[in-house]
Amino acid sequence: xxxxxxxxLFASGRGLALPESSAPGEVLAQASELVVRLGGREVLAxxxxxxxxxxxLALVGPNGAGKSTLLAALAADLAADEGDVRxxxxxxxxxxxxELALRRAVLPQAAALSFPFPVEDxxxxxxxxxxxxxxxxxxxxxxxxxxxxxxxTEFAGRPFSALSGGERAxxxxxxxxxxxxxxxxxxxxxxxxxxxxxxxxxxxxxxxAAAGDAVVVVLHDLGLAAAYADRVAVLRGxxxxxxxxxxxxxTGELLSEVYRQPVEVFPHPRTGAPLVTxxxx
Amino acid sequence: xxxxxxxxxxxxxxxxxxARKARRRGTTASLTAGLTAALxxxxxxxxxxxxxxxxxxxxxxxxxxxxxxxxxxxxxxxESVLWNVxxxxxxxxxxxxxxxxxxxxxxxxxxxxxxxxxxxIGISAGAAVGAVASIALGLSFFGNWTVxxxxxxxxxxTVLLVYALSRNGGRTEVVTLILTGIAVNAFAGALIGLCIxxxxxxxxxxxxFWQLGSxxxxxxxxxxxxxxxxxxxxxxxxxxxxxxxxxxxxxxxARHLGVDVERLRLVLVLxxxxxxxxxxxxxxxxxxxxxxxxxxxxxxxxxxxxxxVPGSALGGAVVLVGADLAARTVAAPAELPLGVLTALFGSxxxxxxxxxxxxxxxxxx
Numbered sequence: 001x002x003x004x005x006x007x008x009l010f011a012s013g014r015g016l017a018l019p020e021s022s023a024p025g026e027v028l029a030q031a032s033e034l035v036v037r038l039g040g041r042e043v044l045a046x047x048x049x050x051x052x053x054x055x056x057l058a059l060v061g062p063n064g065a066g067k068s069t070l071l072a073a074l075a076a077d078l079a080a081d082e083g084d085v086r087x088x089x090x091x092x093x094x095x096x097x098x099e100l101a102l103r104r105a106v107l108p109q110a111a112a113l114s115f116p117f118p119v120e121d122x123x124x125x126x127x128x129x130x131x132x133x134x135x136x137x138x139x140x141x142x143x144x145x146x147x148x149x150x151x152x153t154e155f156a157g158r159p160f161s162a163l164s165g166g167e168r169a170x171x172x173x174x175x176x177x178x179x180x181x182x183x184x185x186x187x188x189x190x191x192x193x194x195x196x197x198x199x200x201x202x203x204x205x206x207x208x209a210a211a212g213d214a215v216v217v218v219l220h221d222l223g224l225a226a227a228y229a230d231r232v233a234v235l236r237g238x239x240x241x242x243x244x245x246x247x248x249x250x251t252g253e254l255l256s257e258v259y260r261q262p263v264e265v266f267p268h269p270r271t272g273a274p275l276v277t278x279x280x281x
Numbered sequence: 282x283x284x285x286x287x288x289x290x291x292x293x294x295x296x297x298x299x300a301r302k303a304r305r306r307g308t309t310a311s312l313t314a315g316l317t318a319a320l321x322x323x324x325x326x327x328x329x330x331x332x333x334x335x336x337x338x339x340x341x342x343x344x345x346x347x348x349x350x351x352x353x354x355x356x357x358x359x360e361s362v363l364w365n366v367x368x369x370x371x372x373x374x375x376x377x378x379x380x381x382x383x384x385x386x387x388x389x390x391x392x393x394x395x396x397x398x399x400x401x402i403g404i405s406a407g408a409a410v411g412a413v414a415s416i417a418l419g420l421s422f423f424g425n426w427t428v429x430x431x432x433x434x435x436x437x438x439t440v441l442l443v444y445a446l447s448r449n450g451g452r453t454e455v456v457t458l459i460l461t462g463i464a465v466n467a468f469a470g471a472l473i474g475l476c477i478x479x480x481x482x483x484x485x486x487x488x489x490f491w492q493l494g495s496x497x498x499x500x501x502x503x504x505x506x507x508x509x510x511x512x513x514x515x516x517x518x519x520x521x522x523x524x525x526x527x528x529x530x531x532x533x534x535a536r537h538l539g540v541d542v543e544r545l546r547l548v549l550v551l552x553x554x555x556x557x558x559x560x561x562x563x564x565x566x567x568x569x570x571x572x573x574x575x576x577x578x579x580x581x582x583x584x585x586x587x588x589x590v591p592g593s594a595l596g597g598a599v600v601l602v603g604a605d606l607a608a609r610t611v612a613a614p615a616e617l618p619l620g621v622l623t624a625l626f627g628s629x630x631x632x633x634x635x636x637x638x639x640x641x642x643x644x645x646x
Contacts, residue, residue, distance in 0.1 A: 075537065077536070077537075096541075097536055097539050097540060097541045098539035098541075099539075100539070101537060101538050102539070104537075105537065106533075106534070106537040108531070108533060112530070112531050113530060114393030114394060114395075114529045114531075115393075115529045115584030116583075117583070117584055117585070118583070121526075121583075121585065122530075125526060125527055125530060125538065126538070128523065128527055128538045128539060128540075129538055129539040131523070175530075179538070
């Protein structure tokens with residue numbers, strides 16, 4: 001009894017159900033007929049998507065289409081008004097915060113920090129859910145690998161507040177990677193990044209998917225989505241306009257209509273991957 | 282392959298991050314040692330210096346005697362001054378200072394804003410209403426402890442009220458919390474004004490001195506009245522240090538890392554209420570300790586709460602024991618109000634901090 005109380009006090013990880021490894025293709029997060037209302041407005045009007053292990057799913061669409069809301073619902077940040085969200089086979093609302101943190105990691109759109117922690121400490125915060133579990137010993141390794149993957153090792157000792165926007169975004173991503181959750185939800189991870197680091201981040205997404213994780217990423221750059229995503233979900237006005245492999249979904253007609261802007265899609269002369277550009281001039 | 286990477290990994294861990302970590306640990310260790318040494322020295326000085334001087338050796342001897350480690354009793358007067366006047370006062374300064382410093386560090390962590398202070402959310406003002414009302418209404422149902430008990434009850438009620446008012450849909454927005462605190466502060470100010478309006482002259486004098494903040498009336502019963510609250514608060518606070526670190530990322534990211542943010546907030550607000558209300562109840566309103574001590578320590582040792590929370594308790598104790606020693610010796614035989622002294626030195630420092638932050642990062646968000 002006393003041991004249980006002290007265990008709870010010190011947030012011991014013993015007794016926590018650790019995530020099991022998932023087979024490729026297994027659904028790790030699923031929204032079914034999801035309706036979310038914010039401030040009286042229906043932001044999501046019956047959306048169904050699934051994030052599968054081993055896949056990168058890109059959420060694309062114009063501003064205000066509900067991409068971030070959908071991501072927040074998959075992260076169990078927002079409750080479903082109708083329909084439901086399941087994460088690793090259980091209703092999102094039923095997961096205790098700590099056990100959910102072992103299963104899904106979330107990169108928010110803006111990386112903020114109220115106190116000037118050094119970069120390495122920020123990345124290490126991603127290991128917090130594992131404290132007291134058998135996998136706590138991996139902490140140093142997970143932190144180092146995450147920092148190497150996002151190329152932030154060189155400023156490990158600098159305070160977070162002294163970094164540029166792009167550097168902060170990469171540090172935030174490193175923290176999310178260090179969490180080593182099988183479900184990765186990334187909200188515009190490339191927004192503040194230069195060309196090289198945009199590619200780097202999406203390669204990291206691919207690597208994680210190859211390692212068996214489910215990756216859901218909100219993107220504005222359709223070219224990146226076409227090049228790196230296994231599947232794309234195109235959102236428009238809170239509903240799903242199309243879903244499938246980028247090669248099937250990205251057509252001039254659909255994108256022109258969804259974005260209300262003439263768009264052409266043509267194959268890359270060398271690789272054949274779809275290239276998306278607005279019609280200009 | 283795995284063996285290779287592992288070997289390479291361990292080789293690199295040994296070189297890079299630990300060097301930095303060791304340096305930080307060195308800073309916190311030397312800060313802890315320095316603060317502890319300063320605290321012991323100030324306590325001994327404070328016990329010896331005053332209208333009736335007791336040499337340092339005698340103080341040590343008498344303490345040794347009482348705890349049964351040799352030494353010897355002093356003459357009757359000295360023994361009485363030391364044990365009935367000085368030591369309760371030093372102990373009270375320790376507890377009040379520790380409580381204020383620790384409460385400040387917790388509050389800043391909870392708000393994610395280095396400017397937050399227990400006074401901000403209205404606990405100090407609420408506790409003051411309880412104390413002032415008990416004086417003005419001439420209540421005496423708990424004998425000497427009446428003021429203490431009323432201040433504590435009112436402070437706790439205030440913080441629960443603020444928390445209940447600022448909650449919306451299971452969440453607490455920081456801005457709402459602070460604005461609610463402002464409204465509560467204004468309301469408490471009005472209530473205190475009303476009490477003073479209805480009080481007679483003697484009561485008004487008593488209220489005014491209480492509001493200025495002082496440890497002059499320290500007795501062992503008063504120490505005992507604060508001890509349980511302060512010790513409970515100080516013991517619980519460090520358990521939440523790691524979660525406070527995560528809260529610096531923001532509420533949602535903290536939740537993503539497995540922190541039950543609502544519960545954390547509730548527990549910490551209660552701990553802060555316990556610490557501040559206890560301090561305010563016996564010593565009146567003593568400002569700036571809760572604001573400046575955590576700030577200075579954050580500059581010196583970084584923002585990690587595992588050191589900051591206990592360190593601020595230690596630092597607050599040092600500041601308050603020192604300030605109390607100064608308050609009663611600088612203008613001897615008269616005694617400066619402690620709250621006036623801390624505000625006198627605290628506010629210019631705060632201005633400096635404000636300008637420095639504005640120059641460096643354009644102000645606090």
